[in-house]
Amino acid sequence: xxxxxxxxxxxxxxxxxxxxxxxxxxxxxxTHFFDLALKGGWIMIPILALSLIAVFIFFDRxxxxxxxxxxxxxxxxxxxxxxxxxxxDAALALARSQDTxxxxxxxxxxxxxxxxMSDVNSAIxxxxxxxxxxxxxxxxxLASVAGGAPMIGFLGTVIGMIQAFYDMANAGNNIDVTxxxxxxxxxxxxxxxGLTVGIxxxxxxxxxxxxxxxxxxxxxxATSEFLDLLNEPAx
Numbered sequence: 001x002x003x004x005x006x007x008x009x010x011x012x013x014x015x016x017x018x019x020x021x022x023x024x025x026x027x028x029x030x031t032h033f034f035d036l037a038l039k040g041g042w043i044m045i046p047i048l049a050l051s052l053i054a055v056f057i058f059f060d061r062x063x064x065x066x067x068x069x070x071x072x073x074x075x076x077x078x079x080x081x082x083x084x085x086x087x088x089d090a091a092l093a094l095a096r097s098q099d100t101x102x103x104x105x106x107x108x109x110x111x112x113x114x115x116x117m118s119d120v121n122s123a124i125x126x127x128x129x130x131x132x133x134x135x136x137x138x139x140x141x142l143a144s145v146a147g148g149a150p151m152i153g154f155l156g157t158v159i160g161m162i163q164a165f166y167d168m169a170n171a172g173n174n175i176d177v178t179x180x181x182x183x184x185x186x187x188x189x190x191x192x193x194g195l196t197v198g199i200x201x202x203x204x205x206x207x208x209x210x211x212x213x214x215x216x217x218x219x220x221x222a223t224s225e226f227l228d229l230l231n232e233p234a235x
Contacts, residue, residue: 043156043190047149051197054145057138058204065135065211071102071218079106080229088113101131101215102222109226120230124223131219135212139205146201153194160187 075098082091088110095107108127112120164184 041156041159041190043152043159044193046152047156047190047193047197050145050149050152050201054142054149054197054201054204057142057145058208061135061138061142061208062211065208065215067099068101068131068135069211069215069218071100071222072098075103075106076222076225076229079110079226083110083113083229101128101135102219104131105219105223106226109223109230113230117227117230121227124226128219128223132212132216135215139208139212142201142205142208146198146205149197149201150194153190153192153198156190156194157187160184160190 079091092110095103105127109124112123
């Protein structure tokens, strides 16, 4: 009995020691990572700022575009039923009840019923352009991060190499590898950081652009169907 308990306690102790060792190893990796980041110098500050901006814009736009793409498939059918029955106010209220770009375009079209079709089409197109501009908000900044972060990283590379050669010139005949390490560290770390942020921002930008294009396609399809709907009573 006591032997069993001893084995259990020993096993638990070994597991605890292994967990502590793993945690210490992970802490060492994190510490090593931050030490390398600090060797990049002040250039790492704008790169870090650009990375935070890119992350914020991506998630903000991703959820906004995802919400805009949720279109009620029965909306146009219910709007059609109300319009054919002469219930314009009910159709207008139905469109206003949904917070999507497509619904707002249909709402504008319903509010222009009775006017020439060119006016209705122009009003819907204007609202559509405004909605697209809202969806694309922040995308130019994200594209700038994708292109600017690697350039800032390369700037750090140039500054680091200049620092290394400057130290070599001042050292004279007493050149030591450790003397050049700070400049070389800055050159390499800033390059890696800038390229990493730029690559991630580039893919994030293209993901958002593709998502916005899908929403635009849905908006155009709904607009075309709505205009056909308005032409039906005239037949």
